[in-house]
Amino acid sequence: MKSQEKNKQLYIDNEAVSALSFLQEGLLSPVKKLMNKKETEQVVKTGMYQNVSYPCPFLLSPSGRRNEEVLKNVQKNEQIDLVCERKIVGSIQVDEVFPIDIEERLSQIGAILEEKDYIARRIGKYALSGKVEIENQxxxxxxxxxxxxxxxxxxxxxxxxxxxxxxxxxxxxxxxxxxxxxxxxxxxxxxxxxxxxxxxxxxxxxxxxxxxxxxxxxxxxxxxxxxxxxxxxxxxxxxxxxxxxxxxxxxxxxxxxxxxxxxxxxxxxxxxxxxxxxxxxxxxxILDEYAYCTKCRCLLNAKSCPHGQHHHIIYYAESLLQFFKMGIIPPTILVRKEVSALILKELFPERLEEMKQIYYGALPSDGVFSENVQEDFYTKLIDLYQIRN
Ligand SMILES: [Zn+2]
Known part of the structure; x- marks a missing residue:
């Protein structure tokens, strides 16, 4: 990427790099460039951009004192380097710089309460439009x-x-x-x-x-x-x-x-x-909700089953994660044992020594020496739990 030391620099974070990459690759089409002041006003007024619903203007408005100084003094057609984590990741040829109202911007973004502070910190007082070039994957x-x-x-x-x-x-x-x-x-x-x-x-x-x-x-x-x-x-x-x-x-x-x-x-x-x-x-x-019904004995669309919710096993991500937080392998009807073994091994690598005692002492070995004791331990354990007398 061409850059001269003399170029002014704007500091942006990974999120902005990612958003600009989407833009550059046409993934947000019909929005293909940063919006200028007139387009911004139009989008705010109508909620549309080129006949497509688009409630929130696409702007670059990096926060921070240094960025603000640069934006206040920049000229039209000036080339500015975009810097992320101390690396020049791209550039922008400035077309227009205009002030924005942070509160208004927040409501356009439609941030929910828990996102609000985080997003507010990222919004500067000025936005700029112009042609962006950014390295992206x-x-x-x-x-x-x-x-x-x-x-x-x-x-x-x-x-x-x-x-x-x-x-x-x-x-x-x-x-x-x-x-x-x-x-x-x-x-x-x-x-x-x-x-x-x-x-x-x-x-x-x-x-x-x-x-x-x-x-x-x-x-x-x-x-x-x-x-x-x-x-x-x-x-x-x-x-x-x-x-x-x-x-x-x-x-x-x-x-x-x-x-x-x-x-x-x-x-x-x-x-x-x-x-x-x-x-x-x-x-x-839009997908319906799925559940495992203990009466029907299968995974099904919850609407298609006559049995009440109390017969249903529900797949809440939070509950599933809780198994892993507690270090317990979840039932295979929820998560495949191979997946659980992989996750538990990553989360609790220090268990290896402790599990060897059970692994070599009590679990059937099938006469094969395992190269992956940890994952094997969990999957064998699950198999053993399923044996009934
Ligand atoms: Zn059922």
Whole structure:
């Protein structure tokens, strides 16, 4: 990337880099550039951008005193370097700088209470528009999806948004069922800038494990999707739909409890935020809730089962995570034992010595010396629990 030492510098964080990468790669199309003052006002007034619902203007308004000084003194057509974590990651040719109202901006973003402080800290007093160039990795992902699409000659492509936190049986069920309607599935695996209990790497590894061992992986693409401040409030739904569409998907699946989807029922008809969105040309399918019914003895759409909720095992991510927090292996009807073994091994590596005593002393060895005692320990344990007298 061309840069001269004399260029002024704007300091942006990883979230902004990620958002600008989306923009540059056309994933937020019809929005293909930072909005200027006039476009911003138009979007605020109408909630639309080029005939597509777009409630929140797409702006670059980095916070901080140094950034503010630069923005106050910059000239039209000046080239500014974009710096993230002390590295020049791109540049912008300035078109226009204009002041913004932080409170107003927060309400446009539609941040919910717990996101508000975090987002407010990131918003500066000025926004700038202009041509951006940024180094990014998304291009490779687009290529990956395109190559697979061509290879499979896929026409019906479904995008699905997964946290996979952790990947469980319902995720698998959803993917399997979707293959009846779809030539190819793109899984957008959400990646957060603030780490959660299970890191992105563990979630990705577990997902890969399930895809490799139990699903037709050749028809699936996994795309890490950075969750930035853009993905707040109802904007999130529009962005998911736009990104999926711009990745070539013809349909998007969303769980009915997805935040921001705002599902409600009126006379048994399901409504959601998509009822009021315009111009986003992609089929939206909202998934019903799944449960394991102990009477039907299978994983099913909770609506299709006559038994009451008290017979249902529910797949709440929080409860599933609690097993792992407590260091217990969850029942295999919730999470595959191979996945649980992988996660527990990553979370509790120090257990190796303690488990050797049980492993070599009490568990059947099948006459094979294991190279992966920890994962083997958990999976054998699960098998043993399932033996009945
Ligand atoms: Zn039932």
């Amino acid at each position: 998304i291009n490779n992902l687009k290529q990956l999806v395109n190559d697979k699409k061509e290879k499979l000659k896929a026409k019906r492509i479904t995008g699905v948004i997964f946290n996979a936190n952790p990947i469980h049986r319902v995720h698998e069920k959803i993917l399997r069922e979707e293959f009846n309607d779809s030539d190819m599935i793109v899984i957008f695996l959400l990646r957060y800038h603030r780490e959660d209990f299970l890191s992105f790497e563990i979630r990705q590894k577990s997902l890969d494990l399930v895809l490799n061992k139990f699903l037709s992986k050749e028809r699936i693409c996994v795309v890490p999707l950075d969750v930035t401040y853009l993905f707040a409030g109802p904007n999130k739904m529009i962005l998911y739909a736009l990104i999926a569409k711009n990745f070539g998907c013809t349909k998007i699946l969303l769980g009915q409890k997805t935040r921001g989807l705002s599902v409600y029922y009126n006379h048994r008809t399901r409504h959601s935020v998509f009822d009021s969105l315009k111009g986003i040309d992609i089929e939206v399918k």
